[in-house]
Amino acid sequence: MTAPLVEARKLTRILDGIVPVTLVADVDLNLGKGEFVAITGPSGSGKSSLLYLLGLLDVPTSGQVFINGGDTTDLDDDARAAVRLATLGFVFQFHFLLPEFTLEQNVMLPMRALGRLPMAQMRERARGLLESLGLKDHVTKRPDQLSGGQRQRVAVARALANDPPLILADEPTGSLDTKSSEQVFQILRDLVDKDGRTVVAVTHAMELAERMDRRIHLVDGRITEDRQQVLPAAAIIPS
Numbered sequence: 001m002t003a004p005l006v007e008a009r010k011l012t013r014i015l016d017g018i019v020p021v022t023l024v025a026d027v028d029l030n031l032g033k034g035e036f037v038a039i040t041g042p043s044g045s046g047k048s049s050l051l052y053l054l055g056l057l058d059v060p061t062s063g064q065v066f067i068n069g070g071d072t073t074d075l076d077d078d079a080r081a082a083v084r085l086a087t088l089g090f091v092f093q094f095h096f097l098l099p100e101f102t103l104e105q106n107v108m109l110p111m112r113a114l115g116r117l118p119m120a121q122m123r124e125r126a127r128g129l130l131e132s133l134g135l136k137d138h139v140t141k142r143p144d145q146l147s148g149g150q151r152q153r154v155a156v157a158r159a160l161a162n163d164p165p166l167i168l169a170d171e172p173t174g175s176l177d178t179k180s181s182e183q184v185f186q187i188l189r190d191l192v193d194k195d196g197r198t199v200v201a202v203t204h205a206m207e208l209a210e211r212m213d214r215r216i217h218l219v220d221g222r223i224t225e226d227r228q229q230v231l232p233a234a235a236i237i238p239s
């Protein structure tokens with residue numbers, strides 16, 4: 001049997017301090033290929049903390065994260081960064097694009113960090129991604145020349161730069177108007193349905209969470225509900 005794309009075992013993150021704060025407690029979780037997963041829960045329930053642990057942006061106090069069956073527990077910072085670059089794409093609530101760079105230069109950044117393609121191919125791929133996200137006419141613009149929704153689409157293009165199987169998104173529509181929010185949601189939906197990627201998104205927007213295939217609910221850093229809402233496309237066997 002193939003290993004899940006991501007597996008968390010007894011994942012726990014406690015912040016040290018005079019009064020230690022438990023951000024994530026004893027989380028067991030498997031994420032497979034082609035899943036579209038919402039992480040929901042009240043403010044402060046540990047949703048972002050869990051996402052950062054799954055995305056190797058933070059280190060657990062105890063427990064393990066396996067990516068493609070490989071234990072990441074003992075990896076040093078460089079090795080963790082290498083796994084992140086090749087396997088994961090991140091989209092945050094705020095786009096974090098570099099203002100002095102053009103859109104295509106922003107999208108090329110993760111490719112340059114991975115260093116697998118010659119420059120001309122990086123540029124071609126960046127343009128292709130921007131074009132596929134409806135930004136064909138903007139590739140040489142800078143982020144401040146775009147709307148909020150357009151900037152978030154650039155952030156999605158950047159997350160896809162190295163063709164990762166997994167996209168982790170923290171409130172990806174949280175700062176967008178309704179129309180842009182729906183566009184970004186549809187883009188994420190297509191990444192699952194058309195490309196077979198796995199998308200995990202933290203969201204407060206219940207109307208979006210309800211349209212995702214699986215919902216994981218957190219309270220006080222613990223999973224209180226893990227519910228399949230729709231079978232993932234990859235699990236439907238054609239007749």
Ligand SMILES: Nc1ncnc2c1ncn2[C@@H]1O[C@H](COP(=O)(O)OP(=O)(O)OP(=O)(O)O)[C@@H](O)[C@H]1O
Binds near residue numbers: 021022045046047
């Ligand atoms: N660096 C930190 N120092 C102190 N407390 C922190 C830190 N990071 C997170 N916390 C606390 O840990 C808890 C979990 O935070 P986290 O951001 O993961 O929750 P969340 O569910 O994503 O919240 P929100 O929905 O408000 O974004 C919160 O109570 C938060 O205040």
